[in-house]
Amino acid sequence: MAGFLYVLAAAFMWGVIGVFTKFVLAEGVGVLEIAFWRAMFGWVFFLIHATVAGQLRAHRQDLPALLGFGVICVTLFYGAYQIAIRDVGMAMAAVLLYTAPAWVALLSKLVLKEEMTMTKAACVAMTILGVTCISLGPKLMSAAAIQLNLFGLAAGLISGFTYALYYIFGKKFLYRYPTPTIFVYALPFGALLLLPFINFTHKSPAVWLLLIGMALVTSYGAFSFYYAGLKRMDTTHASVVATFEPLVAAILAYALFGERFSLIGYAGSSLIIAAVLLVILSGSRPHKTMGSEA
Known part of the structure; x- marks a missing residue:
């Protein structure tokens, strides 16, 4: 029960x-500057902990591997997700982020040499169809809005892809270190690579408090609670609970x-979340490969 509550938190x-x-x-404040301060303030909290x-x-x-993880989890992941929130809204950005398990299925086949099952292939197809449904909504709007939405859609997909790389990378390497150690090295390096693309703006004390609170809650707090939960429950169940995000x-x-989404947008969102749950839950059952099932 404690593990469930940690991951739910x-x-x-x-x-x-x-x-x-x-x-x-x-x-x-620009989106990349938000990503920068989220990483840097998060690093301060992890540094104190470590x-x-x-x-x-x-x-x-x-x-080198820890610094490479910084490029993935900050420069690309943090930046792309903030852009997606700005351009397509927080609801759609969160759904696009959870295309990650479909990317994991493909990358596991290519990088980790895991077998591609019929279930995984179906989930990839469901995810692609779901993203297509979500992207149809902006076509009812002006041409400028379509371009903005397509850019945000691409950023959302990149955030999902880099989130998937987080798991692939972790499976091959990051299990060696506790969470604070990993982020002490990864966060500042990833943040520094964002610097050439940031125009820093004047910020009021209230904005600084929001940025510090964002780092405390969504970087230090979320990752700390998630890994505390993983120590008390298996990865499959933890991943299912995490889809509440x-x-x-x-x-x-x-x-x-x-x-709010259009009706077709909600249908696409449902397909993506259903694909996520199928990928995760099927991991606890024995599979046949695509070739054997054929």
């Missing part, structure tokens, strides 16, 4: 990323900002 924390982003964007717990050291030969984001987007 992490899902709720990730679900409020869009809320913080919307409020900070309204104050004139220092107190004596978890600062990493093997020299592992530093897009639900939380959609409810908050509707309640706070009046965001």
Whole structure:
């Protein structure tokens, strides 16, 4: 029960990323600057944790991989997700983020040499169809809005792809270190690579508090709770609980900002979430490969 509550707490924390982003964007701060400060303030919290717990050291030969993880989880993932929230809204961005399990199915075949099952292939097809349904909505709008939506759609898919790389990378390497150690090295390096693309703006004390709160809740808090939950429950069940994130984001987007999908958009969202659950739940059952089933 404790593990379930930890992972559920992490899902709720990730679900409020869009809320913080919307409020900070309204104050004139750019999306990449938001990603930068989310990473840097998150790094401060992980650095304090790692220092107190004596978890600062990493093997020299592992530093390239830890820094590479920074490129994935900050430069690409943080940046793309913030852009998606800005351009397509927090509800749609959260759904597109959860195309990650479909990407994992494909990357597991290519990188980890895992077998591609009929279930995984069906889930990839469901995800593609779901994203297509979501992207049809903007075609009812002006040409400028279509272009903006397509850019946001691409950013959302990139966030899902880089989120999938997080799991692939972790399966091959990051199990060696505790969570604070990983992020002490990854977060600042990934943030520094964003610097050439950022125009820093003047920020009021309220905006600084929002940025610090965002890092505390959605970076340090969410990852800490998630991995605490993984120590108390298996990965499959933890992943299922984590899919509450897009639900939380959609409810908050509707309640706070009046965001809503068209009917076909909701159908596409349902397909994506159904594909996510199938990919995750099928992991606990024995599979036949596509060739054997054929």
